[in-house]
Amino acid sequence: MNPTPLRTVAAEVHRTLRPPSLSLPSVRLLDRTSEQVVAVTGPAGAGKTTTLQTLAARICEDALNHRAPNRIAVYVDLATMAPAGIPTADQIREHVLDAVAGARAKLETVLGGETSCLFLFDSIDEMSVAWPPGHVVGNLRRLVEEIRRFLSPGGPRFRAVIAVRDTFPMPPEVPATAVAPLSYRQQRRLVTTLAHRRALRHLRAGAPDVAARPLSLRLWQENMDRRPVAPVEMYDLLGTTVAARLGSVVPVPRTSRKVQAIAAEVAAVLTRWQGPAIRTPRADVMAIVCRSTSFTEKEVADTVRCLENANLVVAARPRSISFAHRSFRDFFAARWLATNHPGLELSPYLTDLRWRDAMLLALRASPGR
DSSP states (O other): OOHHHHHHHHHHHHHHHOOOOOOOHHHHHHHHOOOSEEEEEESTTSSHHHHHHHHHHHHHHHHHHSSSOOEEEEEEEGGGOSOSSOOOHHHHHHHHHHSSTTOHHHHHHHHTTTOEEEEEEEOHHHHGGGSOGGGHHHHHHHHHHHHHHHHGGGGGGEEEEEEEETTSOOOTTSOEEEOOOOOHHHHHHHOOSHHHHHHHHHHHHHOHHHHHSHHHHHHHHHHHTTSSSOOOSHHHHHHHHHHHHHHHHOOSHHHHHHHHHHHHHHHHHHHHOOSOGGGOBHHHHHHHHHHHSSOOHHHHHHHHHHHHHTTSBOTTOTTBOOBSSHHHHHHHHHHHHHHHGGGSOOHHHHHOGGGHHHHHHHHHHOTTO
């Protein structure tokens, strides 16, 4: 096959992702597996997305540097799919073709040739927001079956890796690999200043879990830029990060508290939302918040703009709303639980996977209650 379409796709994937240059054990392991479908699992912020994007970028970089490339990788964000239910194999194929911006025709040519393709499916837990809690296990199995149907035309040339949180009950027939914690060398590559590298040894000794995850390590650095000592509990790290980011765009403390209160209501709506997580209509979310609280439409709209300016909400989606990372949504949902728990029946929240991480954060924030 003419390598031009393959190189075009590889160049676009590599240009779009640009993950940190890390030698991750999970990447090497996933790259070598011969399984048709394998899962990579881990808690929030453990580096599942980083692992998938690093693997995709590495394979595409090899394709660009090889004289006769015959392998490609495509990173696919399932949370941006329109269907609220389980997508069919045909719908998955259409979404994969749209995953590489501006190269749909080239990718279709690649898939129809003899090239080996690795598809890296992310955000299944975001897609599952639309699933009733009691149907998660069955829906996961159906989704894996549809992914296998999508892969079947390529035979052994097509393989898939799917990323899910470690709380999700994956079908037993799908092998799972946990995201490996960051090594000391990897942590030093992510820590950018000499002062932070000196403090890293103390962080590794006092809070190894924070140092071992890409997200918490980035938040720790962000906090260290502002103060000599940063929190080491995830809830506190998220809280100080939120307060500092909002403080840069909302200088009045009382206004900042109102913004955080409205953000908690937004997070609660998004956590309960029965629809695709990243395509949640902004107008609908704002209307629900206004109906269930005393906040006005203008106050809610101003809050969303503040969250965008503070890089807590994705600003590139003006008609929908989603937090920049699931952990920020869980943080604000935890604030909502901590504020409203006296009037709540907590049993449904304890058994609903959508609320699990927010509930854990809320318990850590107020263990006495």
